[in-house]
Amino acid sequence: MAAFPVLVCALLFVMQTVVDSELGRAPFRCGCVWWECGIQHSTLLQAPSCGVRTPQRWPALVQVPDAEARALTRRHTRPCNASENCPATVLLTGRNRQLAQGLGKGLFPPVPVESYLVPHASDSWDYFDMFSRVALGSSSLPAHGLFLEPALAPNETLYVLQPQCLWHSTSISGISDGIPLQYDIQCVQALPLWCDNSSLVNHLLFSGYKGGKSSRSNEFLAGYDFLDTSMRRLHVYIWYNSTFSQDNEDDSMTVVRVARLVNMASMAYLKRLLGTDAEMNLEYLKEMPKPETRMKLDLTTILDALFFTWIVQLLLPVTLTFLVYEKEQKLILMMKMHGLKNAPYWLITYAYFLFLSAAYLMLFVIFGSLIGLDIFRLNSYGVQFVFYFIYMNLQIVLAFLLASFFSSVKTATVMCYIYVFGSGLLGDTLFVYFIEDTTFPKHWLVTMGLVPGFSLYRGIYYLAGYAYAGRNMGKPGMQWVDLNDPLNGMKDVLVLMSIEWIILLPVAFLLDQWPTWHPLYLFTFLSVKHSSLPGNKVNGASKTISIDIPMxxxxxxxxxxxxxxxxxxxxxxxxxxxxxxxxxxxxxxxxxxxxxxxxxxxxxxxxxxxxxxxxxxxxxxxxxxxxxxxxxxxxxxxxxxxxxxxxxxxxxxxxxxxxxxxxxxxxxxxxxxxxxxxxxxxxxxxxxxxxxxxxxxxxxxxxxxxxxxxxxxxxxxxxxxxxxxxxxxxxxxxxxxxxxxxxxxxxxxxxxxxxxxxxxxxxxxxxxxxxxxxxxxxxxxxxxxxxxxxxxxxxxxLKARYGGTRTLTIATKPEHTAKVEELVSQLSPGVTRIYSVSGTQKFTLPRQEVVLSDVLSAVYAARRVFPVLGWGLADTTLEDVFVRVAKEAQVLD
Missing domain, CATH: 3.40.50.300 (P-loop containing nucleotide triphosphate hydrolases)
Incomplete structure (x- = not known):
């Protein structure tokens, strides 16, 4: 049992090695073509591992809804055909309708068709510089980082949002920042739609999201509420779609395309204020420089606090099963009958499970540290020792306490595993939110922590959090000084578990030793009527005790x-x-x-x-x-x-x-x-x-x-x-x-x-x-x-006293049965035939009335008259005495 953590750590090590080996293969390494390796040759999966000394400048884009999902009118009566170049609708509102609608039209500056159709003499033409002056968009999903822009990958289409599309599509090719470019560009009409208030905007956006035909976007490009914007003040709220994919759980980490939406509003306001020649260009977005890395999947981050909570709590069913087994098999009674007292039994059993728990957790911490588990390696071993030592004692006391309520090993085992896995799952799905919510009342955290499984989860949660922060920031994990941090609840956990341990220890001992202290027994005592025992005082008088000595x-x-x-x-x-x-x-x-x-x-x-x-x-x-x-x-x-x-x-x-x-x-x-x-x-x-x-x-x-x-x-x-x-x-x-x-x-x-x-x-x-x-x-x-x-x-x-008869058995042919009975009855009037079956008869002879020589004479006389197949004379057995005494006792009763 103590070696189980070693097996777990070994399994984690093997799994981590296999994962690291797979992540080191070509599909996850930085892309290479011949001798050149870099982000320009990488896929979206390879790009995060590439070293980027000079990050690429990527144009800021707008997230454009898919063509089949775009709304056409306010009522959305006519669905958009995917083959059509449907407009992208922008919702507008504000207190000053005239100003807001004017700014809405200026969100999409018109671009002459010649800017795209006329070939440029030089390949060094900076298309990215040109992209900074237009409302450029894409329907592709944004990436988690800006190492590589998915919208600029091959076979992707860029959209230029225009008030009126005088041209349909074109393609461009060239070099920008040393990167060869070749893209299809399509014009999409941007249709501003006025709404009377912001509630309507919110309703339309939400309805569009719920009814959208594509999981990648809703029906609208964006929503703008210009509030109290005037010629002296720009005040705007912007709605945008951040739910790019309902099937992708990692979308919360995605870089949302908001920068271009903000720039479009700023540019429209600036042109309205200073004239059409005024510009506030958003030239590019880019990441910070980064070294070359290897893609790594840390299993401990995936396992989280729930896994470690389960591993530590697995000792509880072992302890409880052992205690209930000894009670179910009455081994405790056997030991008591041979002289073992309650206190030594408790002391020895407690020490045994404390030693087992200590070995179990020490091996877990040691081997976890050896294979590189940060929750053990980075946090102070002193803090971990105190935390696990207190919980080990609390868990042992809890097993003693629960053992008082169970008499079946199977029932105890099932209920204990339900508690172990249930408390872990509740801690991971419910309790963690209460821990992270700084506004949640602290006293309720303490109340919930009275469940030992929740206290364990909370402590491991803090250890895991400090280890995660230490790994990412290059700092040590939880140290003693960190217990004074108001956001660190480890001190509360240690104090609460210590108090529970001290209180539950005598309670468990009393429940084990004195069943009358048991709450269920007290409930039974109050609910039923008991007769008074002999010798108890009733109304101040002592009842006499009768001793029955009947024989x-x-x-x-x-x-x-x-x-x-x-x-x-x-x-x-x-x-x-x-x-x-x-x-x-x-x-x-x-x-x-x-x-x-x-x-x-x-x-x-x-x-x-x-x-x-x-x-x-x-x-x-x-x-x-x-x-x-x-x-x-x-x-x-x-x-x-x-x-x-x-x-x-x-x-x-x-x-x-x-x-x-x-x-x-x-x-x-x-x-x-x-x-x-x-x-x-x-x-x-x-x-x-x-x-x-x-x-x-x-x-x-x-x-x-x-x-x-x-x-x-x-x-x-x-x-x-x-x-x-x-x-x-x-x-x-x-x-x-x-x-x-x-x-x-x-x-x-x-x-x-x-x-x-x-x-x-x-x-x-x-x-x-x-x-x-x-x-x-x-x-x-x-x-x-x-x-x-x-x-x-x-x-x-006893046989002489209660055995006043002898038993005579004679076996003859059936036709001689009457003669045998007549011959035996002549020995004494007290002779009784017990049974007669097929010529075999059994008689009881009074010991005091029949002499043994007379019995022998009668048998020899019978043999001279007819054949005697067999005969026997038996004295009274102890079994006969027992039966007779038992019958007499029943008669007396």
């Missing part, structure tokens, strides 16, 4: 726990005293009691099995024991430490194997064990040895899967790794929630051996739905139903 086994265990606590006997590794968990009801529903006053004492070296149906409260009990939820009432002591107050000291002594595998898909099994081993204070050789032994114990070492990512593990391998994580570091207490789920018989048997070895020097609480697993592993078993124990004891004791 004799639970009563005996409760008394035993009380005795241990009274004697301060802490030899038991786990002592639970009246643990109760109540979840408050919402919307008028009653409270949900998950655990009802559980009391339990477990010594070292014992594996205790919790059996119970789904939803009975087993997971809530484990969550209380691991510190994920706080008990509503009661407490527990683990190795003498109180669950309510000493959880920080308890965590290094416990291990947890959750019901669902909580693993990082990108880490290997070895890396998981190394991580959790360090959390159990293992280091150095001891850590390496513990990891090796753990991998071997769960059969992940020799297969080589210990060094493969967890994403390549099967479900059974992930389960074995979860058990290894729970046992790493020799914890004194281990909680295992259905550890063998999803394992094949061979892997399950191997895992049972691991748990058997592990329980010799530690206490294990195991929940399972497998009665076979409970009988194999558990020294004591408790059947947990509706939040409380209904029976406690060893598997043998």
């Amino acid at each position: 004799s086994d639970a009563i005996l265990e409760h008394e035993f726990v009380k005795q241990l606590l009274e004697q301060m006997d802490t030899r038991s590794m786990i002592i639970c005293h009246s643990l109760k968990k109540v979840y408050p009801g919402k919307n008028g529903n009653p409270d949900k009691i998950a655990v009802r006053g559980l009391s339990l004492a477990l010594p070292k070296g014992q594996c205790f099995g919790m059996l119970g149906p789904s939803g009975s409260g087993k997971t809530s009990f484990i969550n209380m024991m691991t510190g994920l939820v706080r008990p509503t009432y009661g407490t527990a002591y683990i190795d003498g430490m109180d669950l309510r107050n000493d959880m920080g000291e308890i965590y290094p002594s416990i291990g947890v194997c959750p019901q669902h595998d909580l693993l990082w898909e990108t880490l290997t099994g070895r890396e998981h064990l190394m991580f959790y081993g360090r959390m159990k204070n293992l280091t150095g050789a001891a850590l390496t040895k513990a990891v090796e032994e753990s991998l071997k114990s769960v059969n992940l070492f020799h297969s080589g899967f210990g060094d493969k990512s967890v994403s390549k593990y099967s479900g059974g391998m992930k389960r074995r790794l979860s058990v290894a994580i729970a046992l790493i570091g020799n914890p004194k207490v281990v909680y295992m929630d259905e550890p063998s789920t999803g394992l094949d018989p061979t892997s399950r048997s191997s895992l049972w051996n691991v748990i058997k070895r592990a329980k010799k020097d530690r206490t294990i609480i195991l929940t399972t739905h497998s009665m076979e697993e409970a009988e194999e592993l558990c020294d004591r078993v408790g059947i947990f139903i509706e939040g409380s124990f209904h029976c406690l004891g060893t598997p043998t004791e």
Whole structure:
């Protein structure tokens, strides 16, 4: 991820090299003919790269509408035919109509036809000097500069605007300023059209532009408003067409042909004032001298601030996805259950992403400078460091803040990318105009800058602007002293982002740690009705808390726990005293009691099995024991430490194997064990040895899967790794929630051996739905139903207590079914047939009423009378005990 800017810079460098190479080819170099190179041999595309020591004098021209677009009358009723020499209309208005119309007629001085038709004796005749005395025009588009006049290129036609055309067209040839000339010149009648006011002029010009048949010009040559012009004062407004092409986005840079329009008005007024012999000639226009250059396209200028804003903000989805992933996969809970506290988690995660962001942006700045990106190379590196450092911290805090509102990685990723690209596009299309508008209220800029993406865009915009100015003016870019410039908003950006960072940091931490501070939670709290928790004071009186202990086994265990606590006997590794968990009801529903006053004492070296149906409260009990939820009432002591107050000291002594595998898909099994081993204070050789032994114990070492990512593990391998994580570091207490789920018989048997070895020097609480697993592993078993124990004891004791029957199965031919039933019923009146299918019958025999020898005698007697295909006698299983206790619990409820 940190190397991504390097790839971007490398891509930009390659693209810039390719562009520079293409621009260095002949179509873009200064034009040459044989040994001579110069602007006179260049095309419009080549001319800007030519060196011009003595710029050419180009005649000032008028932009003449195309013939098919010219307006003929005020109402424009008759369209102009392109083959006709249609007149070019000039709109006139002014307060003094007579004077204005007289000046309008003088805009186009008549030229005798002989001036063009009579050949001149010398090729040195200065046609450009002659062009300065007439109203000369062209319909060709003007260029961006005056290095080469497009109207004087070959095959172009020049127009001479006359009051009356006494001649139609002619051609001229010669040399002017050393440039050979050969042009077609056409006479175009200029038709002054009077308008009553300037509004009408404006309306006609706009209507003509909207309805023009050509995108290169509108219907009118120009418009003149002589206002209050008199014989003592010239005051004139001039309308002209600057929208030469609707398809050309660069027309705003075009040199507009306005000079000749101004000169025509000045010349007409001067002749009116001093006589027809007076002249004020506009001889030529030309550029300043320039050296030879190469055409260059700077990609950074094209990319603009938007590109750099997107590149920097791409770290936000990475950070947010990481945080939400750990929350969605419950990896944070797993780390907390193994002892990681909130503050270290925040500190480590924050430092990690700060380091990643710093490496990301440092590489971007370094490699951007190496390939010549001016936004990095010209601006002060100190200013850039402070700006990016503050924004990096703000972006990390923003990710922590947003992570509190998402529980799905996909949703968080989509919404974050919408924010990244949306804030960049809004900044480039909307926010930039507010920045450039000096009249826009500053406080609104600050308000909009509260969105971190806008603040980032604004800062990069200023850096790009100073780099652009520095490149064109040969000055350094933004320096520290420039922050005091009133037009430079970088100081405001730095202050605003710093304040946001400082404020959002504790807010994000509180939202992450205390969900009751969450604004959405507060809204829910105000909108629903909650039932009061037991123990809360209502109207000044404290409600008593009831502890439900319904069964004799639970009563005996409760008394035993009380005795241990009274004697301060802490030899038991786990002592639970009246643990109760109540979840408050919402919307008028009653409270949900998950655990009802559980009391339990477990010594070292014992594996205790919790059996119970789904939803009975087993997971809530484990969550209380691991510190994920706080008990509503009661407490527990683990190795003498109180669950309510000493959880920080308890965590290094416990291990947890959750019901669902909580693993990082990108880490290997070895890396998981190394991580959790360090959390159990293992280091150095001891850590390496513990990891090796753990991998071997769960059969992940020799297969080589210990060094493969967890994403390549099967479900059974992930389960074995979860058990290894729970046992790493020799914890004194281990909680295992259905550890063998999803394992094949061979892997399950191997895992049972691991748990058997592990329980010799530690206490294990195991929940399972497998009665076979409970009988194999558990020294004591408790059947947990509706939040409380209904029976406690060893598997043998429970089978003896609740298993008052034996099961007899006999298989014969179907015709002997009645005889078998009669023979078995003689053993005891309490015999019950469970089922009979195709000669196979199953009976339950009361243990107290039927002696085992009588059963054997009855089977041998039956075999003498008819064939017995098979028979079997089985004692009560733990599964039978569980079913019986569960049914009794339902009857009691």
